Amino acid sequence: MGVHAVNMYITANFLLLVAAVCVACVRWVSGRLANPIAYRRQLRIAYALSVAAALLPSTLVIQQRTELMPRNAQIWSAASMQDSHSAENSHRIAISIASSEVSVPLQAAGTMTASLLLAGFAVFAITLLIEAARIRRIIVDAQTIARRRHVRVLSSQTVCVPFSFWLPGSHFIVLPADLILRPDDLRMAIRHEAQHHRQLDTRVTYIYQLLRALFFWNPAVHWLYKSVTELQEFACDEVLIVQRKVSAHAYCSCLMRVAEAAVNQQNMSICTGMLGGAGHRILKNRIEALLVKRSRAGRAPVAMALGGAMLALMSGMTVAFSATIQDRRITPEVAQQMLAVARQRGELLPVTPQRVLLSAMHPGDDFPLAVNERVIEQLNRLLGTPDGRAFMRSSLQRMQEHEALIVGALAHYGLPAELMAVPLVESGYRNLPHDGDSRHGAGLWMFIEPTAREFGLAVDASIDERLNVALETDAAMRMFGRLYEQFGDWGLALLAYNSGVRRVEQGIRTTGSRDVWQIVEHGYENDPDYVARVTAVLLIMKNPTALE
Amino acid sequence: MVRKTRAQRIEKPLTATELEMMNVIWRIGPCSVLQIVEQLRPERELAYTSVSTIVRILEQKGYVTSSKEGRGHLYGAAVSKEEYQRSTVQRMVTSVFDNAPVLLVRRLLDTESLSSDDLAEIRALLRKKGG
Numbered sequence: 001m002g003v004h005a006v007n008m009y010i011t012a013n014f015l016l017l018v019a020a021v022c023v024a025c026v027r028w029v030s031g032r033l034a035n036p037i038a039y040r041r042q043l044r045i046a047y048a049l050s051v052a053a054a055l056l057p058s059t060l061v062i063q064q065r066t067e068l069m070p071r072n073a074q075i076w077s078a079a080s081m082q083d084s085h086s087a088e089n090s091h092r093i094a095i096s097i098a099s100s101e102v103s104v105p106l107q108a109a110g111t112m113t114a115s116l117l118l119a120g121f122a123v124f125a126i127t128l129l130i131e132a133a134r135i136r137r138i139i140v141d142a143q144t145i146a147r148r149r150h151v152r153v154l155s156s157q158t159v160c161v162p163f164s165f166w167l168p169g170s171h172f173i174v175l176p177a178d179l180i181l182r183p184d185d186l187r188m189a190i191r192h193e194a195q196h197h198r199q200l201d202t203r204v205t206y207i208y209q210l211l212r213a214l215f216f217w218n219p220a221v222h223w224l225y226k227s228v229t230e231l232q233e234f235a236c237d238e239v240l241i242v243q244r245k246v247s248a249h250a251y252c253s254c255l256m257r258v259a260e261a262a263v264n265q266q267n268m269s270i271c272t273g274m275l276g277g278a279g280h281r282i283l284k285n286r287i288e289a290l291l292v293k294r295s296r297a298g299r300a301p302v303a304m305a306l307g308g309a310m311l312a313l314m315s316g317m318t319v320a321f322s323a324t325i326q327d328r329r330i331t332p333e334v335a336q337q338m339l340a341v342a343r344q345r346g347e348l349l350p351v352t353p354q355r356v357l358l359s360a361m362h363p364g365d366d367f368p369l370a371v372n373e374r375v376i377e378q379l380n381r382l383l384g385t386p387d388g389r390a391f392m393r394s395s396l397q398r399m400q401e402h403e404a405l406i407v408g409a410l411a412h413y414g415l416p417a418e419l420m421a422v423p424l425v426e427s428g429y430r431n432l433p434h435d436g437d438s439r440h441g442a443g444l445w446m447f448i449e450p451t452a453r454e455f456g457l458a459v460d461a462s463i464d465e466r467l468n469v470a471l472e473t474d475a476a477m478r479m480f481g482r483l484y485e486q487f488g489d490w491g492l493a494l495l496a497y498n499s500g501v502r503r504v505e506q507g508i509r510t511t512g513s514r515d516v517w518q519i520v521e522h523g524y525e526n527d528p529d530y531v532a533r534v535t536a537v538l539l540i541m542k543n544p545t546a547l548e
Numbered sequence: 549m550v551r552k553t554r555a556q557r558i559e560k561p562l563t564a565t566e567l568e569m570m571n572v573i574w575r576i577g578p579c580s581v582l583q584i585v586e587q588l589r590p591e592r593e594l595a596y597t598s599v600s601t602i603v604r605i606l607e608q609k610g611y612v613t614s615s616k617e618g619r620g621h622l623y624g625a626a627v628s629k630e631e632y633q634r635s636t637v638q639r640m641v642t643s644v645f646d647n648a649p650v651l652l653v654r655r656l657l658d659t660e661s662l663s664s665d666d667l668a669e670i671r672a673l674l675r676k677k678g679g
Contacts, residue, residue: 141560143605155605157563177563180602183595 003325008057011321015053015314016211017220022049022310023227029306033299039234039289040199041303045310046228047204052311054211056318124213135165142174146190151197153190155180161262163273164193166202173197176261188254191246195239196272201232205272230282232272237290248290259283330379335371335539338379342369342542367418367490369538372517374529378536383546391428392540392547398429402444406473413477416490421537422476422497425530431467442466445476455479491516494534499526560609561639562632568592569602570611570625570632578615578624 023046030037142154151171162179165172173193179186196202208225215221240246330338382388399420410417423429426446434442434449441448443466449459455475457465465471483493486501495516496504507524508514520531527533540546562570572587573579579587581600588594603623606612611632614621637652645651662670 143608145601145605155601177605180598180605181565181594183597 004060006325007322008060010325011057011060011318012053013215013218013220014321015056015317016050016215016218016224018310018314018317019046019049019053020220020224020227022313023224023231026303026306026310027227027231030299033302035299036292037299037303037306039231039238041300043199043228043231043235045303045307046224046231048307049310049314050208050211050224050228052314054207056314059318060322120216121213124216128209128213138174139165139172145175145180151194161258161273162189162193164196164202165272166197166205171197171202178261182257184250185254185257188246188251189258191240191244192236193272195236195244196232199232199235199239201236201272204228229272233282233286234289237286241290252287252290255283255287329384330376332371332376335376335379338539338543338546339369339371342539367416367538370517370535371539372532374517374520374532375535375539378529378532379539382536382540389547392537395424395428396541396547399424402429402469402473405470409473409477413481415477415480415484418490418538419476419480421534421541422494424537424541425533431469433467434464443472444469445472447472447475451479487514489514489516491531492519494531495519495525498530499524561636562606562609562611566602566606566609566611569599569606570629573612573623573625574629578622580617580620580622582620584623 026042026045138156138158142156144152145155146153153173155177156174157177159174159176162175175189212221241248382392423444427444431444447466452459452466455478457475483496487493492504503524507519511518511522516531572584581603585596585599607614611627612623613626614623641649641652
C-alpha cells in the first residue's frame, strides 16, 4: 500500500506537469487562431485537466502492475547484505539509473522524504491560515452595503481591489470604500465579482490551494494555478462583455481605475481579486482581449477535441508511470512460489552425464528446502538489493569454473547436487587464503585448520592444501558423507558442517527435536542464519529467473 | 442581540466622506438622504445611491440611528459631535503624541495662531480644570 501511495504521488506530479503544459498549449493555439477559443472553454479544459491530474493516479490501485518503463529506471527496496545482522528494519531502497546504483536505508529515506513533505505542507498551510486570518479581519471590520440571498456585499476601508470569497453557505464580495463614490464602477465591480461566484471560481480555488500545498515543491502546480487564475479573469471579462452586454470601454476604464488604486495592495490566494492573481502583468492582455470582438460559440468543437486529446494523453501517461517504484522485497507468497518451483524442478545445474547419475542416486528430497521467516530474510538480502544480486551473480559466474570438478566429486561420493550451494555461502566460490584468525577457514569450502588436518589436508607454514580446490573439495565430500551418515538428515549435516558435531548433538538433546529449524531457533549456529542462507541460495539457484 | 457600547461604536474611525455626511447630520439634525444630498450641493456632486450607501455604513458603524418616517427613513446622529471630537483627540494623543497630552497642547500653541481672546479662554479653562 505504501509503495502504491508513493507511485500515485509520483504519477500525480507528472500528470500535473502535463496538465500545465497542455493548458499553456491550449492558450497558445487559441492565441494563434483567427477566431480564438472562448476563454470560458479554455478555463473548463484547465479545470478538467487539473481534476484528471489529481484523480487519474488513484486508478493505479485498481490496475495491474504494468512494466512499460525500462527496468533500470526503477527503484526497489529490500534488506541489504551489508547491514548488520541484528538490525530489525534493515530494508533499503535502491535507485538504479543506467549502470550505477545507489542504495540507502529505506526507513531513513522514507522518514526524510515524509518529514520534508510534511514540513513543506505545514509551511504552506500556515501561510494560508495567516491569509485566512487577514481576510477574516477585513470581513469583520467591513460594513454590509447589500445582501441578496447568500451573497453579502461588503465595503472595507482596508482594501484597494475588489475581491470575492466563498465560505460554505455564504458568498462575500468585498469592495473598497472609495468605490461607493463611483456608482458605475461599483456596479461593474459587483457584476465582475458575482460572475466569479457564478462560474464557481471562488470554490475551485480551495482545490487548487490544496494541490499547491500537497505538491508545493512542484513548480508545475504553481504554474498551472497561475494559468487558471488568469483564465478565470479572462473568462469573467468575456462573459460580462459578450453575454451580459457590459460596455467594453466602460469596463476597461473601470479596470484601469482599480489597477491605479491597487498599486500597493497585497495579493491573496484564497480569494479571487478583480485584478486576478497575476495583477498588472495580465491587465494589458485583458484589455486587449476585451477589445477583440468574440463570437458567442467560441469554437466549441476545437475546444472539445483539444480537451479530449489531452485527457487521453494523460490517461496514457498514468499507465506508463504506474510502476515507477517497484517493491522488490520478497514476500512470503513469492518465496512460497520459489519453493514450489524448486521442488517441482529439482534441477540445479545444466544436465550433464554426472548429474543424471547423481540425481538417479540421490533425489535430494530430504534436503531442508523450506520457507520460513529466516529464509525470507536471507532471500531479501540476496535478491532484494543491488549488492546481494551482484554477489549472487558473480558467485554463480565463479561457480562455473569449479563446476566440473565439484559435480564430479559429488557423483563420485554419491552426494546431492544441493551441496553446490555450500561453497557459495562459505566463500562466494572464491579460493580465499587464510586471514590469520584461527577461527576462520580458507579455500572454497572454508575449512578451519583442525578440520583440514582431520581430513588429511596439510596445513603448515610452507603449504596450505586447503587452497588446492580439488583436495579441499574431496575433503568436503568425505566430511559431508560422514555427517550425513551420522545424522541421517541433510539439515542437521549442514548445521554440523557449520557448528560442529558436538554442538548439533547438544542441540538435539536440549530441544529434544531433530528438526534443524527448531535447533537453529535455540541458537546452535556458529554463523547466524547459516542454514537459512544455504536454503535461500538453493532457492535462487533453482529459480534462476529471480536474478534477471 | 447585544447592544453595542459607546466605546465600541467609536472604535471605527470615519473616512473623509463619512465625516462630510456626519457634519451635515450634526448641523441640521435628523434628516433624509435627499436632504443630505441637497446640503452637500453644489460643491459636492454625489449620487443619491452613494450617499444612501454611506449613511447605511454610518448606521452599521454606530454613528447614526434611523427611524421610519412615512415612506423613507430619517437619520439622526447617535454620537454627538463633542463625543466624536473627544474620541478623535484621544486617538490622536495615543497614536501621534506618544500618550502625552502636553505634547499635543504644545504643538497646538506652536502651530495655531491664537488670538488674545482664545488664549484668555484657554487660561480660564486651565484654571477651572486645575481647581
